[in-house]
Amino acid sequence: MEFFPAPLENLVEQFARLPGIGSKSAQRLAFHVLNLPQDQARAFADAILEAKRSVTLCPVCQNLTSGGLCPICASPKRDESTICVVADPRDVVAIERSREYNGRYHVLHGVLSPMNHVGPDDLQIKSLVDRVAQGGIQEVIMATNPDTEGETTAMYLARLLKPFGVKVTRLAYGIPVGGHLEFADDATLMRALEGRREL
């Protein structure tokens, strides 16, 4: 029994390979694209190729950029002596959105994960150590996720960087703003108690 014409089947398959897209969604998306005007379909295809072609890593902080230094590393207004270490470019966006941080970043592109065979050489760790070794850095803030792998990565990096005489800090844990004590898990409550401050 034939189903869809081969080029359409192929497009469905391409969509089905994307994370979180099941076969029914893939079909729906492929039909949507097939029904797009020619120029919009071409714009979609071009966006894929152009993103692959022109998005590179900043040679300093390893964040995504479209050529050369990223805007944050290139900005003279940002504090050069502080580096915030994150696992993913999306974390940079989250922190920038808070408008609370004025230093530089370093993007690891992952976290240490022996289970998934991710070791120090698979991450942007050497480039971080090189930055710190060059001097001029006073504080490195670990902003990996507060899960086991994020914690392990932060501890590992802290040990690597301490010999250079920099201050290594970690984002505070606690009850999220707007959160309910009732729904906080034990570990979070424990950390919130540990980190309590005088009013």
Place this chain on the structure above:
Amino acid sequence: MEFFPAPLENLVEQFARLPGIGSKSAQRLAFHVLNLPQDQARAFADAILEAKRSVTLCPVCQNLTSGGLCPICASPKRDESTICVVADPRDVVAIERSREYNGRYHVLHGVLSPMNHVGPDDLQIKSLVDRVAQGGIQEVIMATNPDTEGETTAMYLARLLKPFGVKVTRLAYGIPVGGHLEFADDATLMRALEGRREL
């Protein structure tokens, strides 16, 4: 504050335009594509362009095909005297999967919907009437969805086609196989009672 490099933002936006893809999913998909090997990203882009380029409508049944007559219309094994009318190419696939039907199809590419400004001229209705007018058709089976618009479309077509002396039928309504009476809605139960058969 800058967020992602422009080409990546553009790719996120392209994904966000797809139906059922929110902004968080669009970001996730764009990052996934950005991390694909070059050849896989190119294959995805090519699949879009190739589907747009080579998928056409069968000149007889208006189903999707990759050039010329669709395989069903081209097959001498299919009964030429029966046409099953469906709203969407996906419905053809659903019926083919049942392996119960050996006639031909006609794909309307939509249903009549005054609310959405879809009138008879926006659907493949003239091509259906022409097929029936040419003769040789004994039965036209309406297989539009059993909702208001599907029903209205089926009734409209039945009235158009009756003058040509063909038998116009409708798929049976009733309790779905494996379904529970308990969960069947009133309209379905009523139709199931109306359509009861002797055992």
